[in-house]
Amino acid sequence: MASNDQHHAADLDQAREVLGAAGAAGLERRPWQHPDRPASDADLVRFAAWAAREPGIDPKVPAAGLRLLASARVELEQLETGLLFAARGAGMTWPQIADALDLGSAQAAQQRLNRVLARVGHPTTES
Template sequence: MPETPAPGHSADAETDPFLPPDPERARAGRAPSALFRIAERHAATEEQRRRQTNPMLPAPHEAVRLVAFLLSGAARPEEGEPEVDKADITAALTLLPLVRGELDELETGLLQMARGRGMTWQEIAFGLGLGTQQAARQRYERLASRTAREEAP
């Protein structure tokens, strides 16, 4: 007879047919496929990838990512490029609220456009890894409220 999980512990929803799936886990499992799909369909060429960047200056999220990559060793500095110093780290930290705000605005706009294209809140919840349409609506309302406050003078 299979063991029943102890109170406070849950069986794996993937192996137990009587447990509902974990929406966030399912979303995380789709993430690599989502990235490859968009890259294949909309960023397959260098020209397509460049259309979202400023050739003269990195976007705030790119600058923060670059500093983090250089610090972690995920990216190597080019010959003659100065090492990341405390001022670079401070600059990246300074940009984080801007990056977070831009991401909130991007998500709000994407949710509005999804609704405008006829997607249901349940479909949106699935994409976000949320369990219910109510959770997706509430997320949108929080984001819309937060971005409206940030835009106010």
Template structure:
């Protein structure tokens, strides 16, 4: 087993996945462990990475109320939320790439897509599509 072999090379991907998992469950346990707290989220058991990071931000900044028996956001919660940001970014890239591809498949012009994205030109929209799809195929 690679985890017990002292000569096995490190596996950053597996380490990252374990940290993502730990971060999600930390936030779920501390801030989404009751029905009342979970109602703030769409998923029934565990918040999605974006939800978890957003929840920590909202609780820490006062945008969501801390329940009487809930611990306040601490340094580890902030680190857990920060840990999730690369995954949130990858999820958003995947969402954007999917929506851009769907828009093109449905006949939207690059100019219409640029408008939807708040970009100034069709060329900017096409370049964005290339960048985002490049990132999603790279991170795959």
């Protein structure tokens, strides 16, 4: 018997297939993507929003984009985490990071990192 996780994964795969059939399969790969890897869910959500502007679009297309939103958010949070660590590794101070993120203080930037780490399932910097 399939678990809820398996059903969820199957739903996501089906959404990706719908968008692939709607034209996303032809999206050019990003320079950082391996040639054999499919488009990211964030790119697929962007494609769905772009495709949905067409009159008469099959409602399955925007529905598939909506289905992938949570997965795309996780991708972006992982990217944010990586960029925050890269910024620190490149010598940026917390006040500089706060400025780049348009946050009011270094403490706010550190708290943001901890919140994002918690959402993506990593220990926070306070652990």
